[in-house]
Amino acid sequence: MEILVCVKRVPDTAENEIEINSDGNDIERDDLVYSVNEWDNYAVEEAIQIVDKVGGSVTVVTVGDDESEEVLRREMAMGAEKGILLSDDAFEGSDGKGIATALKAAVEKGSYDLIFTGAQADDGAAQVGGMLAAMLDYPYASLVNLIEPGDGKLKVGREIEGGNQEINEIELPCVLSIQTGINEPRYVGIRGIRKVASVEIPTLGASDLGLDAGSVGEGAAKVRRVDYFMPEMGEGAEMLEGSTEEIIDKLIELLKAKGGLK
Amino acid sequence: MAEVFAYIKHEGGVADDSALELLSAAKKIAPGANVTAVVTGNGADIDTVCNAMASAYSAVWKIDNEALAYPNAEVVRKALVNTLAADSIVLLPHDTFGMDLGPGLSIKMNSAFVADLVDVEDSDGAVLKVIRQEFSGQAYTHVTCDISGGAVINVRPGVFAAEEAAATGAVVDKSADAGDLSAKRKYIEIVEAEAGDVDITKAEVLVSVGRGIEDEDNIEIVHDLAKAMGAEVSCSRPIVDAKWLEKARQVGTSGKTVKPKVYMAMGISGSFQHMGGLKGNPFIVAVNKNPKAPIFQVADVGVEADILEFIPELTEKIEEL
Ligand SMILES: Cc1cc2nc3c(=O)[nH]c(=O)nc-3n(C[C@H](O)[C@H](O)[C@H](O)COP(=O)(O)OP(=O)(O)OC[C@H]3O[C@@H](n4cnc5c(N)ncnc54)[C@H](O)[C@@H]3O)c2cc1C
Numbered sequence A: 001m002e003i004l005v006c007v008k009r010v011p012d013t014a015e016n017e018i019e020i021n022s023d024g025n026d027i028e029r030d031d032l033v034y035s036v037n038e039w040d041n042y043a044v045e046e047a048i049q050i051v052d053k054v055g056g057s058v059t060v061v062t063v064g065d066d067e068s069e070e071v072l073r074r075e076m077a078m079g080a081e082k083g084i085l086l087s088d089d090a091f092e093g094s095d096g097k098g099i100a101t102a103l104k105a106a107v108e109k110g111s112y113d114l115i116f117t118g119a120q121a122d123d124g125a126a127q128v129g130g131m132l133a134a135m136l137d138y139p140y141a142s143l144v145n146l147i148e149p150g151d152g153k154l155k156v157g158r159e160i161e162g163g164n165q166e167i168n169e170i171e172l173p174c175v176l177s178i179q180t181g182i183n184e185p186r187y188v189g190i191r192g193i194r195k196v197a198s199v200e201i202p203t204l205g206a207s208d209l210g211l212d213a214g215s216v217g218e219g220a221a222k223v224r225r226v227d228y229f230m231p232e233m234g235e236g237a238e239m240l241e242g243s244t245e246e247i248i249d250k251l252i253e254l255l256k257a258k259g260g261l262k
Numbered sequence B: 001m002a003e004v005f006a007y008i009k010h011e012g013g014v015a016d017d018s019a020l021e022l023l024s025a026a027k028k029i030a031p032g033a034n035v036t037a038v039v040t041g042n043g044a045d046i047d048t049v050c051n052a053m054a055s056a057y058s059a060v061w062k063i064d065n066e067a068l069a070y071p072n073a074e075v076v077r078k079a080l081v082n083t084l085a086a087d088s089i090v091l092l093p094h095d096t097f098g099m100d101l102g103p104g105l106s107i108k109m110n111s112a113f114v115a116d117l118v119d120v121e122d123s124d125g126a127v128l129k130v131i132r133q134e135f136s137g138q139a140y141t142h143v144t145c146d147i148s149g150g151a152v153i154n155v156r157p158g159v160f161a162a163e164e165a166a167a168t169g170a171v172v173d174k175s176a177d178a179g180d181l182s183a184k185r186k187y188i189e190i191v192e193a194e195a196g197d198v199d200i201t202k203a204e205v206l207v208s209v210g211r212g213i214e215d216e217d218n219i220e221i222v223h224d225l226a227k228a229m230g231a232e233v234s235c236s237r238p239i240v241d242a243k244w245l246e247k248a249r250q251v252g253t254s255g256k257t258v259k260p261k262v263y264m265a266m267g268i269s270g271s272f273q274h275m276g277g278l279k280g281n282p283f284i285v286a287v288n289k290n291p292k293a294p295i296f297q298v299a300d301v302g303v304e305a306d307i308l309e310f311i312p313e314l315t316e317k318i319e320e321l
């Protein structure tokens, strides 16, 4: 099974408080710690486990800038064999469709049975996987939390409301968006990353992919982010102030009044 | 003006809550437009749904086909692409069904896609300006979308108030337009979530823990607090993904819906999928070290603190009572 996993470099929201810059046109990026999108880690882990079972190889691909190479290397340290960086000024300002257009071109340059994306990106819209599948005319299933490889097809479980699971049979090749919790992504240490530090990662631009620059990037985007802002907060919570002792005393009084203590 | 459609999710002859929410969203997205409900399915159930929708929507399109008995997104997509004009504006709920259908539908209709819309700022029929969120609600954005060639718009469940039913629409049978509905993905069955040993849905007081707890070893302090309060322990999804607590304790759209009197959100950011599982207007106490965490917008009482220090102190004080 040849598996391609799409991964994205995103600010790590567990590590950072997201703040908006003074111009309101971006988040404050200076001190951000970046990592691979949480969902994509599960996708790479799942791909590696499938290849361990049935053979084949895992390739990771990202649309990004030079710094995105680090997330490819991280996923290669997990066990992906190859990495491909899609990078070009022409990609800047792409909407989801633009990103999917670039990824489609990369898919068509290879020969993959199975393509994974994450279910959503922290700064995204849960859209790229479904768009990519439709462009390729491959079947698609989103929010996948179970995969059992079969002959020319897969049994997949989709996580739906209430934690119920919708079981489907899907023909290969196909695109699946992977939901968190499907597996336990392995840990990668500095050592693992060092091991793949010198593996060459090809960089492909729009022309390498045979893409017309007008089909990607800001010019092609029907959907554009205008700004970042924080809304008027309204009342919000009553913040308890004072020393920890005072706060706890107030909180206990409130809990008593609301039936929170038995 | 482009035609506007709302896709009606339904089960067992009953329309989903999103059905009337999409109508009020549609009225903001395309003021003055007639909005048509699209109901796909098979058999008597869908007539019940169509009739119900006709009392709210000005028209209802019914697409009845055996292949649509279960709403397999690939099959529904084909039926919609074959039935609707390419420049239509199609509204879907941004839930596990809409996430499955929307992006691919927009590609096949060659139209724009807006995911997880939370509000509409402005609309002139060609450019739609909407509000979205990123980073689990930690940042808001204005997004413009060129809808002149049509659009698929996924609307966040629960943010638009359901529109009052006040119409006498006609049900139009469009089944003959559905066309080829063969699919490469086949629906097999639904496997229900396991019940588990705990039932957080009955608890009056929940001490709920999120990723802020940082490490599996720290979960103990949450159990201690719950014990002191006579409460049950629940959690957000990352805690279940990490296998620190069992799935039966997860609150949210893909977990349990709970209706406690008091909800203690400890180190939980307040994403809409988490809050979607919290019903019945409980008294919410949020403890978070980030004063800008979205949970503070919905909580009744907030404490800016490190839960790893705050929880043990609170437990001790309660035990002393
Ligand atoms: C289809 C789908 C379904 C989903 N279903 C669910 C669901 O059912 N339930 C659910 O919960 N999520 C669900 N999610 C995930 C959801 O989008 C969020 O990712 C998740 O709710 C975040 O959990 P959290 O608040 O614990 O973590 P985070 O968003 O990472 O928040 C952690 C918070 O803890 C704070 N914090 C960190 N350290 C400390 C400390 N020491 N002391 C105090 N505060 C601290 C941080 O400031 C932050 O606000 C779903 C997602 C998808 C795509």
Ligand SMILES: Nc1ncnc2c1ncn2[C@@H]1O[C@H](COP(=O)(O)O)[C@@H](O)[C@H]1O
Pocket (backbone or CB within 6 Å): A005, A006, A007, A008, A037, A039, A040, A061, A062, A063, A064, A096, A099, A116, A117, A118, A119, A120, A121, A122, A123, A124, A125, A126, A127, A128, A129
């Ligand atoms: N720039 C990108 N490069 C590679 N893959 C991406 C990119 N953006 C999104 N994806 C993939 O699409 C998934 C969903 O992202 P999104 O649709 O942006 O929420 C991610 O988890 C990735 O797998």
